[in-house]
Amino acid sequence: MEPLDAAADVHALIxxxxxxxxxxxxxxxxTSEVVLPVGRSxxxxxxxxxxxxxxxxxxxxxxxxxxxxxxxxxxxxxxxxGEMELFGDVRELLRLRIVxxxxxxDREGLVVVPxxxxxxxxxxxxxxxxxxxxxxxxxxxxxxxxxxxxxxxTHDRELADVSVHDQPLLPGRNVRVVTKPGxxxxxxxxxxxxxxxxxxxxxxxxxxxxxHSTLLLYPITSRSVRDVLPVFADVxxxxxxxxxxxxxxxxxxxxxxxxxxxxxxxxPPEGTDEFALLLRKLPED
Numbered sequence: 174m175e176p177l178d179a180a181a182d183v184h185a186l187i188x189x190x191x192x193x194x195x196x197x198x199x200x201x202x203x204t205s206e207v208v209l210p211v212g213r214s215x216x217x218x219x220x221x222x223x224x225x226x227x228x229x230x231x232x233x234x235x236x237x238x239x240x241x242x243x244x245x246x247x248x249x250x251x252x253x254x255g256e257m258e259l260f261g262d263v264r265e266l267l268r269l270r271i272v273x274x275x276x277x278x279d280r281e282g283l284v285v286v287p288x289x290x291x292x293x294x295x296x297x298x299x300x301x302x303x304x305x306x307x308x309x310x311x312x313x314x315x316x317x318x319x320x321x322x323x324x325x326x327t328h329d330r331e332l333a334d335v336s337v338h339d340q341p342l343l344p345g346r347n348v349r350v351v352t353k354p355g356x357x358x359x360x361x362x363x364x365x366x367x368x369x370x371x372x373x374x375x376x377x378x379x380x381x382x383x384x385h386s387t388l389l390l391y392p393i394t395s396r397s398v399r400d401v402l403p404v405f406a407d408v409x410x411x412x413x414x415x416x417x418x419x420x421x422x423x424x425x426x427x428x429x430x431x432x433x434x435x436x437x438x439x440x441p442p443e444g445t446d447e448f449a450l451l452l453r454k455l456p457e458d
Contacts, residue, residue: 188200380433
């Protein structure tokens with residue numbers, strides 16, 4: 174049986190048990206959610222989980238499955254009250270952290286959205302003891318639905334004081350370092366590297382994000398980037414290996430509309446990809 178096939182009967186069972194198990198809760202037929210008042214707000218729990226559970230069980234077991242699920246939802250709502258008292262306005266604590274693309278099993282249950290082809294944007298609760306990745310269940314219970322303000326939080330409270338300086342990489346070649354020691358969120362600037370590069374930035378830059386507190390940038394202006402790339406890659410890899418909060422060990426070419434293309438440390442002599450075509454067009458140093 175498919176979960177939706179059980180919906181009418183399971184939703185009826187939910188309505189039947191709510192008065193006894195969660196007297197203040199009610200079932201919203203428009204969204205198929207159980208709504209539980211939590212302080213001045215409300216927690217919502219989608220019925221999809223219990224529909225999936227019932228679809229795997231014989232019909233005779235459905236009342237027990239529904240009973241257990243409603244109790245579980247009530248317990249989670251109680252925890253949500255505790256979290257609200259602990260965190261205050263949790264929206265003020267939400268941050269955005271860029272991480273290498275997660276495997277499907279690792280992203281399941283988390284509030285995560287793609288950030289291009291190679292990274293994900295993960296919503297975090299910034300708290301020294303009780304913080305961590307925001308789960309979908311936690312978001313629902315805390316009434317966190319529209320999260321467009323998270324990047325603004327991150328910029329205003331974590332990234333306004335990043336430092337930017339140039340550091341020698343090769344004779345006459347500097348790497349630009351964007352850093353905030355101890356920060357977990359400098360990686361969130363990965364999609365905004367243009368603001369740290371000389372203008373005009375026609376050909377993009379080599380980018381490394383070895384740890385979440387540091388970005389490394391090298392603007393591409395000539396074919397000498399071929400000589401810089403292996404050294405740049407070594408630095409990124411070494412910093413990644415030594416980091417307490419590592420991010421990504423590789424090198425990317427930032428170009429176009431916030432595109433990131435992975436690059437090997439050693440380019441083949443005659444490539445045919447987009448970066449190889451760019452190298453042929455660049456002037457000699």
